[in-house]
Amino acid sequence: MNAPLIWIGIPLILSVLLWLPRRANITALLGGSSALIFAMLAWFLPIDIAIRVNAIFSFKIVSSIEILGRQISITPADQPLVALLYSLTAIWFFGSSAAYIARRLVPIGMAMLALLIASLAVQPFLYAALIIQTAILIAVPLLSPPEVKPKRGVIRFLIYQTIAMPFILFSGWLLAGVESSPGDIELLTQAAVLLALGFAFLLAIFPLYTWIPLLMEEASPYAVGFILWLLPNITFLFALGFLDRYAWLREYPQLPNALRSAGLLMVLTGGIWSAFQRHLGRMMGYAAIVNTGFSLLSLSLLADHQLSTFFLLQIPQALGLIIWSLALSILKIHERSLEFKKVQGMLQRYPIILSGLLLAHLSAMGLPLLAGFPPIIALWEGLARQNLLAAFWVGLAVASLLTGALRTLAVLVMSPKDEGWTLNGSWVQNTLISIGIFFILLLGLFPQILYPLLANLPLTFEHLSG
Amino acid sequence: MTSQIISWIAVSFLFAATLSFLITEDWRWSLTFLALLYLGVFWLTQLHWTFSMAAVKLVTGWMVATILGITRSALDPNLVSVPESSSWSHGKLFRIFTAALAFFIALSTTPTIIKLLPGIGIPEVTGSLILMTMGLLLLGLTIRPLKVVIGLLAFIAGFEILYAAVENATLVAALLALVNLGLALVGAYLLTAGTDENIGPQE
Numbered sequence: 001m002n003a004p005l006i007w008i009g010i011p012l013i014l015s016v017l018l019w020l021p022r023r024a025n026i027t028a029l030l031g032g033s034s035a036l037i038f039a040m041l042a043w044f045l046p047i048d049i050a051i052r053v054n055a056i057f058s059f060k061i062v063s064s065i066e067i068l069g070r071q072i073s074i075t076p077a078d079q080p081l082v083a084l085l086y087s088l089t090a091i092w093f094f095g096s097s098a099a100y101i102a103r104r105l106v107p108i109g110m111a112m113l114a115l116l117i118a119s120l121a122v123q124p125f126l127y128a129a130l131i132i133q134t135a136i137l138i139a140v141p142l143l144s145p146p147e148v149k150p151k152r153g154v155i156r157f158l159i160y161q162t163i164a165m166p167f168i169l170f171s172g173w174l175l176a177g178v179e180s181s182p183g184d185i186e187l188l189t190q191a192a193v194l195l196a197l198g199f200a201f202l203l204a205i206f207p208l209y210t211w212i213p214l215l216m217e218e219a220s221p222y223a224v225g226f227i228l229w230l231l232p233n234i235t236f237l238f239a240l241g242f243l244d245r246y247a248w249l250r251e252y253p254q255l256p257n258a259l260r261s262a263g264l265l266m267v268l269t270g271g272i273w274s275a276f277q278r279h280l281g282r283m284m285g286y287a288a289i290v291n292t293g294f295s296l297l298s299l300s301l302l303a304d305h306q307l308s309t310f311f312l313l314q315i316p317q318a319l320g321l322i323i324w325s326l327a328l329s330i331l332k333i334h335e336r337s338l339e340f341k342k343v344q345g346m347l348q349r350y351p352i353i354l355s356g357l358l359l360a361h362l363s364a365m366g367l368p369l370l371a372g373f374p375p376i377i378a379l380w381e382g383l384a385r386q387n388l389l390a391a392f393w394v395g396l397a398v399a400s401l402l403t404g405a406l407r408t409l410a411v412l413v414m415s416p417k418d419e420g421w422t423l424n425g426s427w428v429q430n431t432l433i434s435i436g437i438f439f440i441l442l443l444g445l446f447p448q449i450l451y452p453l454l455a456n457l458p459l460t461f462e463h464l465s466g
Numbered sequence: 467m468t469s470q471i472i473s474w475i476a477v478s479f480l481f482a483a484t485l486s487f488l489i490t491e492d493w494r495w496s497l498t499f500l501a502l503l504y505l506g507v508f509w510l511t512q513l514h515w516t517f518s519m520a521a522v523k524l525v526t527g528w529m530v531a532t533i534l535g536i537t538r539s540a541l542d543p544n545l546v547s548v549p550e551s552s553s554w555s556h557g558k559l560f561r562i563f564t565a566a567l568a569f570f571i572a573l574s575t576t577p578t579i580i581k582l583l584p585g586i587g588i589p590e591v592t593g594s595l596i597l598m599t600m601g602l603l604l605l606g607l608t609i610r611p612l613k614v615v616i617g618l619l620a621f622i623a624g625f626e627i628l629y630a631a632v633e634n635a636t637l638v639a640a641l642l643a644l645v646n647l648g649l650a651l652v653g654a655y656l657l658t659a660g661t662d663e664n665i666g667p668q669e
Contacts, residue, residue: 068637130641137648141655149660155609158652162618163602165645166625173632190582 002062003047003074007038007082008118015111019103028097031106032090035113039086047076064123071123080456081237082117088318089113092226095322098429099222099329108142109226111135116234125241126172129165132202132234136161139227143219153214160201160208161231167198175246182248192252195242202235203296206265209289213273216281221332224281225325228288229318236295237460240307244461250302259300260383264393266293271397274404280331280338280357283404284324287364290397291317294379297394301382306465307458309379315450316363316371316443323436324360327353330429340407345415349424354412356433358405359440365401371443473513473589476506480593481569484600487616488561488607493538500616501531507597507623510590511630519639523626526643530619530650537654538612541661561607568599579628586631597624615653619646 014034021027045051045061052058064073074082089109096102096109115135119128136158144154171194178188201208215224243250270289277283294317298309330353332338335346347354359370366376376398384391423430443450458465483503487496504527512520572595579591601621604613626642 068640069635070637127637127641130638130645133645134641134648137645137652140652144656144659146655146659150611150656152609154656155611155614159605159614159618162649163621166598166622166629169629169633170625173629 001059002065004065004072004118004121006041006045006061007074007086008072008114008121011038011110011114011117015107015114018107018110021103024100024102025097027106028093028095028102031096031102031110032093035086035090035093035110039083039090042079042083042086045079047074047079070127072118072121073123074117074121077459077462078121080453081120081460084314084453084457085113085117085233088229088315091318091322092229095326095432096222098426098432099220099326100333101220101222101329104142104145105223105226108138109230112138112230116230119234120237120241124172125238125245126169126175128238128241129168129172129198132238133162133165135234136231139231142223143215143227145220151214151218153211153216153218156211157215160204160211164198164201167194167201171195171198175242175249178248179246188248192249195249196258199235199239200262203232203239203292204289205262205292205296206269206289209266209270212289213277213282213285216285217279217338221281221284221325221328221338225284225288225321225328228285228291229321232288232292232295233314233318236299236310239299240461240464243302244463247463250463256300256303256386259296260387260390263293263296263300264390266290266296267397268293268393268400271400271404275400275407277404278340280340280343280408281328283361283408284321284328287324287361287401287404288321290401291321291364293397294376297383297390298375298379301379301386302464304385305378305382307461308454309375309382311454311457312375312378312447312450315453316375316440319371319436319439319443320360320363323356323433323440324364326429326436327357327360327433330425330433331357334424340411344411345413345417345419347412348415348419348421351421351423352430352437353425353433356437358409358412359437361401361405361408363440363444365398365405367402369441369444371440371447373444374447469513470587470589472509473587473593476509477589477593477596479503480506481596481600484597484604484620485562485565487604487613487620488565488600489558493612494535496612496616497531497535497538500534500619501528503597503620503623504528504531506593507627510593510627513587513590514631515634515639519634519636520630522639522643523623526646527619527623530646533647533650533654534612534615534657537657541657564603565600568603569596572596572599583628583631586628590627590631594624594627597621597627599624611653611656615649615656618649622646622649 018027018031047061047063050058050060063075064071093106096105112135115131119131122128122131140154140158143157144150171191174187174191174194178191204212267290270286270293274283274286294313295310298313301309328338335342363370363372366372380391380394383394480503483499486499490496504524508520508524511523572592575595576588576591580586597620601617601624604617608614
């Protein structure tokens with residue numbers, strides 16, 4: 001038995017089998033449970049250590065496998081990361097039934113996750129760009145259902161994400177050259193520019209994020225939410241692999257400034273645009289852009305904070321996206337539209353679901369006592385120590401997100417007629433959102449409960465973990 | 467010498483094929499030129515790879531064209547019909563001028579790339595840059611799924627010619643073939659999505 005087979009091979013086979021159940025809730029349950037099992041295996045099962053079952057039988061899980069002359073390897077240091085990815089995916093899968101998208105999201109999501117873990121495990125890791133591209137192609141049917149004509153958002157998503165691959169592959173080849181002749185400034189600049197372009201396309205850095213709000217209007221918010229969580233996270237981990245591998249890159253003097261500028265551009269534009277939206281889906285899209293900006297800013301603090309702020313952001317952001325996109329999906333299923341004029345006064349009809357939406361929005365901007373507060377305040381403080389002006393811009397972005405949240409609240413309570421309070425949505429939908437609200441509050445009040453999970457995550461990147 | 471001449475013929479062929487993507491409205495011609503384009507890609511790739519490895523690109527390219535062709539022809543006959551436009555309308559002249567501009571950009575960038583990649587010839591770089599710039603041009607001019615997929619395939623094909631000069635690993639060839647086939651399947655999916663009125667929501 002070997003590790004890549006357990007966390008890549010079996011999930012890939014499972015992703016095919018998950019098309020078989022005819023009932024959506026069975027698919028969601030099977031997918032969620034299996035993702036949870038993979039997470040627990042990653043947490044508890046030792047790699048490269050003999051496990052003794054009884055006096056005569058013992059076995060060992062080998063860390064790597066060879067395919068076409070290249071290694072795919074999941075080491076003990078990678079296990080916490082694999083556990084985190086599978087456990088968060090399990091939450092997405094359990095919620096997919098309530099969003100009425102389980103039969104597409106669970107099989108496609110499982111295949112995507114397996115491929116993306118393979119992209120982090122492949123050696124040389126430059127091949128990851130090709131595997132990420134394969135995962136992106138698999139995502140298209142998730143974003144554009146078979147019964148609907150493809151629209152601009154999905155086409156732009158496909159174009160922008162595909163264009164990234166050649167840049168990253170080619171920069172990888174140049175980086176190998178930089179390693180052999182580190183004094184060649186011209187080569188170094190060319191490699192850095194190509195790499196930056198590749199990641200700008202993959203991470204949808206300003207102005208390449210136009211597909212996000214478009215997709216939020218066109219596709220199921222839950223499906224887009226899943227993509228907006230999974231792809232940027234894996235891309236960040238891939239980017240950290242580059243920084244961990246190449247000493248010259250992490251010591252590149254312009255790197256913190258470049259990351260800070262890109263991050264500020266993302267939080268500012270995303271925040272300000274979100275304040276002016278009249279569509280709840282587009283507003284979430286811009287908030288996801290702000291999330292990417294926060295992650296970029298956390299990486300700009302690498303010298304002071306190592307990876308602690310970056311990993312601290314991951315769980316609150318994922319939780320916020322899950323609840324937000326689930327609430328939007330439920331609202332879209334019942335009311336057919338997420339336009340402001342169509343959702344006026346809906347808080348009285350969907351009190352729990354829309355409370356979840358508002359709390360997720362407020363958590364994304366780091367309101368105290370909510371899950372997003374501890375990482376965002378840590379980030380803000382770190383940024384203020386380095387550059388006060390940057391901290392001011394982040395403050396402006398947060399204020400813009402707050403404006404968006406207040407506008408949403410105002411619209412949702414603006415009942416056109418004197419209407420009584422009712423509880424719409426199924427009990428599963430209301431229960432799932434309630435659980436989400438509970439965790440948003442819990443992580444806001446007791447952020448330290450994440451510590452055991454987050455403590456070992458930076459060890460995956462031995463040169464960045466300090 | 468003969469090899470050089472054939473290489474330049476392949477380059478001019480690549481330009482003609484990509485130009486046809488820009489100006490023709492008939493999907494049959496587009497896909498025929500796409501299949502022929504992979505002949506040029508094959509020739510320029512085999513200058514750096516073994517014949518059998520380069521043949522993978524040709525076979526993959528033809529499979530891609532076949533997948534797209536079969537899907538497109540299976541659509542509703544009304545959709546298959548060619549739009550009536552024999553005149554030089556629909557901005558064709560503009561497209562030709564833009565293509566010429568892209569061609570000159572490719573030519574002027576060639577020496578820089580050659581300096582960056584020692585051992586690569588002028589025809590490979592020119593052919594590659596033509597495919598990439600024309601692919602990007604096509605992507606900028608349309609949002610129709612078939613044209614978009616053809617644009618992306620042309621862009622990737624251009625990159626593959628360049629990358630073949632620096633990387634000859636079997637896994638890379640296999641993964642690039644997989645990406646090409648995946649793009650064709652995605653194109654086929656996008657072409658058929660929303661065309662069957664009998665398909666209802668799944669859940």
